Amino acid sequence: xxxxxxxxxxxxxxxxxxxxxxxxxxxxxxxxxxxxxxxxxxxxxxxxxxxxxxxxxxxxxxxxxxxxxxxxxxxxxxxxxxxxxxxxxxxxxxxxxxxxxxxxxxxxxxxxxxxxxxxxxxxxxxxxxxxxxxxxxxxxxxxxxxxxxxxxxxxxxxxxxxxxxxxxxxxxxxxxxxxxxxxxxxxxxxxxxxxxxxxxxxxxxxxxxxxxxxxxxxxxxxxxxxxxxxxxxxxxxxxxxxxxxxxxxxxxxxxxxxxxxxxxxxxxxxxxxxxxxxxxxxxxxxxxxxxxxxxxxxxxxxxxxxxxxxxxxxxxxxxxxxxxxxxxxxxxxxxxxxxxxxxxxxxxxxxxxxxxxxxxxxxxxxxxxxxxxxxxxxxxxxxxxxxxxxxxxxxxxxxxxxxxxxxxxxxxxxxxxxxxxxxxxxxxxxxxxxxxxxxxxxxxxxxxxxxxxxxxxxxxxxxxxxxxxxxxxxxxxxxxxxxxxxxxxxxxxxxxxxxxxxxxxxxxxxxxxxxxxxxxxxxxxxxxxxxxxxxxxxxxxxxxxxxxxxxxxxxxxxxxxxxxxxxxxxxxxxxxxxxxxxxxxxxxxxxxxxxxxxxxxxxxxxxxxxxxxxxxxxxxxxxxxxxxxxxxxxxxxxxxxxxxxxx
Numbered sequence: 001x002x003x004x005x006x007x008x009x010x011x012x013x014x015x016x017x018x019x020x021x022x023x024x025x026x027x028x029x030x031x032x033x034x035x036x037x038x039x040x041x042x043x044x045x046x047x048x049x050x051x052x053x054x055x056x057x058x059x060x061x062x063x064x065x066x067x068x069x070x071x072x073x074x075x076x077x078x079x080x081x082x083x084x085x086x087x088x089x090x091x092x093x094x095x096x097x098x099x100x101x102x103x104x105x106x107x108x109x110x111x112x113x114x115x116x117x118x119x120x121x122x123x124x125x126x127x128x129x130x131x132x133x134x135x136x137x138x139x140x141x142x143x144x145x146x147x148x149x150x151x152x153x154x155x156x157x158x159x160x161x162x163x164x165x166x167x168x169x170x171x172x173x174x175x176x177x178x179x180x181x182x183x184x185x186x187x188x189x190x191x192x193x194x195x196x197x198x199x200x201x202x203x204x205x206x207x208x209x210x211x212x213x214x215x216x217x218x219x220x221x222x223x224x225x226x227x228x229x230x231x232x233x234x235x236x237x238x239x240x241x242x243x244x245x246x247x248x249x250x251x252x253x254x255x256x257x258x259x260x261x262x263x264x265x266x267x268x269x270x271x272x273x274x275x276x277x278x279x280x281x282x283x284x285x286x287x288x289x290x291x292x293x294x295x296x297x298x299x300x301x302x303x304x305x306x307x308x309x310x311x312x313x314x315x316x317x318x319x320x321x322x323x324x325x326x327x328x329x330x331x332x333x334x335x336x337x338x339x340x341x342x343x344x345x346x347x348x349x350x351x352x353x354x355x356x357x358x359x360x361x362x363x364x365x366x367x368x369x370x371x372x373x374x375x376x377x378x379x380x381x382x383x384x385x386x387x388x389x390x391x392x393x394x395x396x397x398x399x400x401x402x403x404x405x406x407x408x409x410x411x412x413x414x415x416x417x418x419x420x421x422x423x424x425x426x427x428x429x430x431x432x433x434x435x436x437x438x439x440x441x442x443x444x445x446x447x448x449x450x451x452x453x454x455x456x457x458x459x460x461x462x463x464x465x466x467x468x469x470x471x472x473x474x475x476x477x478x479x480x481x482x483x484x485x486x487x488x489x490x491x492x493x494x495x496x497x498x499x500x501x502x503x504x505x506x507x508x509x510x511x512x513x514x515x516x517x518x519x520x521x522x523x524x525x526x527x528x529x530x531x532x533x534x535x536x537x538x539x540x541x542x543x544x545x546x547x548x549x550x551x552x553x554x555x556x557x558x559x560x561x562x563x564x565x566x567x568x569x570x571x572x573x574x575x576x577x578x579x580x581x582x583x584x585x586x587x588x589x590x591x592x593x594x595x596x597x598x599x600x601x602x603x604x605x606x607x608x609x610x611x612x613x614x615x616x617x618x619x620x621x622x623x624x625x626x627x628x629x630x631x632x633x634x635x636x637x638x639x640x641x642x643x644x645x646x647x
Contacts, residue, residue, distance in 0.1 A: 025061040025118035034058050036123035037087075037114045042130035047167075048093040050130055052112055056087050061118035064089075069111040070101070072129075089114075095135060095217040107131060137219040139165040141211040143226035148203050150260055150309045156201040156228065158209045162194050167216040176208045176225075203231040203310055234258045234306040236314040237288075241393040242302060242321035244294070245376075249302070249321050252289040256306050261285040265305040265313070266292070273301050273318065296646065298323045299349045322346040326392065326644040328369045328378050329619075333639050337365025337383050342394045345636070353394030355380075364388055364399070368556050370602070370642040373414030377431070381405065381556055386419065389431060392644065400429055407558055409454035412462045412513075416455070424449040426468060428489065441466070441491035448472050449482075452508050452558075456486065457515040458532070464488075467497075467518075469507045484509045484520060499535045508553060512566035517586060519560050519569055521551050527560075527571070529589060540584060543592045549573055549582055557600055565606045568624065572599040572611075581611050583624050594624060595632065604643055610635055 021027050023034045035058025045051045052066065066080040066089055080089050091110070101108050109131045116123040141161050148156040158173065171188045173196055186196060201207060210225035237253040244250075251266065263283045267276040280290055294300075304316040324346035332338040340355040355366065355378075366380035366388065378390040386402035403421035410417050415432045418441075426441045442450050453468040466489060471482035482505035487494045497518075500506050505523040511532070512518075518530050520537065526548030530537030539548055551559050551571040560571040569584040581598040582591040594601070594609070598620075601611040607625045612618070613632075619641035620632035635641050 023059055025059060025116065025121055025123070028121060030121070032121070032123045035061055035116050035118075037064065037116065037126040040112075040114055040126035040128045042110075042112060042128045044130070044133055045090065047133070047135050048095045048098075050091045050093065050110065050132060051088060052091070052114060052128070053088045054114055054126060056085065056116075058116070058123075060084065061116050061121075061123075064114055064116050065122075067113040067115075067125075069113075070108070072109070072111050075111075075113065093132060098132060099135070099217045099219060107134075135167075135215070135217050135219065137221040138163060138168070138213045138215045140221045140223040141171065141213040142224040143209050143211065146207065146209055146226050146228040148201065148228060154199060154201075154309070156198040156203070156207070157195055158198070159195045160211045160223065163191055163213050168213070169216050170214045172212040172214060172220075174210050174212060177202075177205055178208075203228055204312060206230055231260070231308070231310050231312065233312045234261075234308050234314045237264075237304055237306055237316045239302065239304050239316040239319045241395070242319050243392060244321065244323045247294060247296070247323075249292040249294050249300075249323070250289065251292065251302060251304070251319075253304050253316060255286055255288045258306070258308055260308040260310065262307040262309045262311075265307060266290055267303050267305060269301045269303075276303065294321075294323050296323050297346070299346045320349045322349050325646070326375075327636055327641050328371065328380075328644070329636060329638045329642070330367065330369065330640040331638055333367060335367070335383075337367040337381070340366040340369045340378075340380050340390075342378070342390075342392075343636075355388075355390055355394060355397050364397070368640065371644050372410050372431075375644040375646075377414065379408070379410070379417070381408075386417075386421075386427075386429065400431075402427060402429065406555060407452055409452075409558065411455045412457075416463075418453045418455060418466055420451045420453055420468070424451070426450045426453045426466070426491075428466075439490070441487065441489075454510070454558075456511040457513060458486075459515070465493075467509050467511055469505075469509055469520075471505060471507075481505065482507055482523075484518070497532065497535070498530075508551060508560055510558075510560045510562060510569065512562045512569075512586070513564060514566040516566065519562075519571075519584065521553065521560070523553075524550070526550055527584070527591065529584075529586075538589065540589060540591050542582075543588070543590045549591050550575070552579075552599070561602055563603050563606050567606065570594065570601045570603065570609050570624070572601055574599075579614055581609075583609075595620075595622065600640070602642070604645070610641070610643060612639060 022031050024030045025035050037054040038057050040054040043051050063084050064082040065078050067075045067077050068079045069075045111129050113125045113127050115125040141163055143160050145159045168191045173185045175183045175185050206227040208225045208227045211223045212220045214220050237256055240252045242249050242251050263281050265278050266280040267278050269276050299322045301318050301320050303318050305313045307313045322344050327343050329341050330338045342353045364382050366382050369378050369380035372379050376392055381387050386400040386405055388399050390397045405419035405421055408417055408419035417429045420426050428439045449471040451469050453466050455463040456465050456467045458464045465486040467486040469482050469484050472480045481500035483500050484497045484506050498506050506520050508521040510519045520528055527540040528537035541548055550573050552574040562569045567586055572579055572581045579599040580596050581594040581601045583594045584591045597615045598611040601609050603609055608623055610621050613620055617639045618637050619635040621635050622632040
């Protein structure tokens with residue numbers, strides 16, 4: 001019975017095997033290895049694409065499925081479902097995630113499983129692993145230039161290279177000033193945009209700029225930085241000597257050559273230089289001078305600031321200026337001369353300048369220096385030449401070539417001189433050109449002597465003629481007279497004004513500035529006054545005693561000088577071993593005693609004269625507008641001083 005049952009069972013089993021198909025994917029009992037994918041491999045086709053390839057086996061089935069794992073443990077099912085005859089698949093990677101995972105977890109390895117499916121049946125799974133190649137960072141992008149301008153507006157421009165490698169996403173422009181933190185200025189998503197303009201910046205410091213280039217994976221690369229050329233502080237200008245003229249300070253300086261000029265700022269300070277005040281702003285770069293209105297008797301310090309458009313400044317040297325009068329002085333009076341010195345008589349500013357060298361660096365000695373050209377220049381006699389000329393600030397001492405003058409006079413503007421020399425001829429010299437002897441106007445014959453020339457005003461025309469005296473036949477048996485003449489500036493049109501007789505010598509003629517009166521000295525007789533149309537004058541006597549006065553004939557200093565308004569004249573005499581200064585009053589025709597023991601009297605203005613006191617060996621000033629003479633005022637403790645006129 002048992003055998004019979006076993007046999008039946010074997011028959012049944014034999015019949016069942018005959019119905020089973022081993023390679024049929026749809027048969028649940030089929031051999032699944034017969035239709036599973038074969039030779040599965042993974043290849044990276046591009047930076048973000050991994051391609052799977054395999055071989056298909058077996059009979060017909062529904063298709064393939066792909067599974068994926070990032071960590072090798074957790075699988076994502078059916079990332080792809082493919083057709084029956086498809087034997088490859090491409091996995092597109094999220095490179096940002098790849099990069100992120102790589103940076104956070106280390107090198108990334110992906111696992112892939114591929115299997116075939118028929119209805120609910122699944123073949124064996126083929127597995128492959130692949131480590132994707134990590135994308136390299138983008139090529140560094142370097143800054144190529146950092147430049148700035150202020151024309152027409154302030155602008156700084158940063159330029160950089162164009163990214164030539166990698167998957168571009170953005171340029172990120174960064175900015176850093178030393179001592180500060182990094183600042184991201186802007187992100188630019190256009191690969192062709194390789195410059196950026198900045199309107200708010202400070203070029204006086206180093207502004208460092210660089211680019212971080214970002215690709216689509218999120219990787220950054222820093223390029224080389226570059227900074228602007230730091231704008232330099234403007235070079236300072238040099239302020240020249242400040243002069244005082246006509247109630248103004250005249251300032252001058254050299255023009256700055258900076259390209260980013262904004263303005264000059266003239267500043268002043270009191271004597272302490274404790275603080276500076278802006279008093280004038282000049283926007284013209286080519287202007288190198290300024291005129292500042294100033295009252296008399298003021299002392300200040302000045303400087304000129306140069307400012308650029310970036311508000312950087314530099315200050316010039318500091319120069320003092322005074323509207324107090326200057327003096328020119330000598331400590332000794334002698335025929336061989338002494339050192340000439342220019343000084344300010346203000347209370348604070350210490351200004352002094354010695355004149356002792358000519359342009360050829362030859363020692364010069366001066367005597368009787370005095371102001372000419374309204375205080376613009378100084379003339380001084382000197383040994384061996386006609387004299388020398390100096391600017392009011394002591395600059396440009398220049399010799400006047402020629403014979404030593406016996407006396408000298410100047411045109412109304414002080415720019416031309418006329419003098420009689422030791423050869424007793426008359427010369428003129430131009431004081432504004434080369435200072436060479438301009439013209440010899442006379443030629444001595446038959447013992448003719450010429451003296452005391454001066455420019456005179458005739459018919460309202462200033463300096464139209466030259467008046468002088470001429471002595472004829474002086475040494476011919478002591479017979480001859482000296483008369484007063486005039487001539488034109490060329491030595492022509494000579495006219496004799498007086499008719500001296502009996503050996504009289506009419507010398508030292510001085511015409512009033514208005515051309516109406518002539519004072520002269522009849523030698524050994526006295527002072528006379530006459531009209532230019534007369535042939536002889538009227539004797540001048542003192543107010544008190546009607547005694548004639550005899551002006552001293554000074555070799556260098558021109559005795560008898562008219563006030564600028566022609567109302568008075570001043571002169572001095574020498575009598576009984578003493579000097580006396582007098583004032584001639586045109587209104588009365590008389591002379592009144594001004595000061596005893598005084599000589600070298602000259603006009604400072606219409607109302608005031610200066611003189612040397614022989615007793616005190618000092619220079620004084622005194623008002624002469626009334627018969628009641630006030631006390632003299634000490635000008636300077638020196639035997640010779642000349643006050644600069646108010647300019």
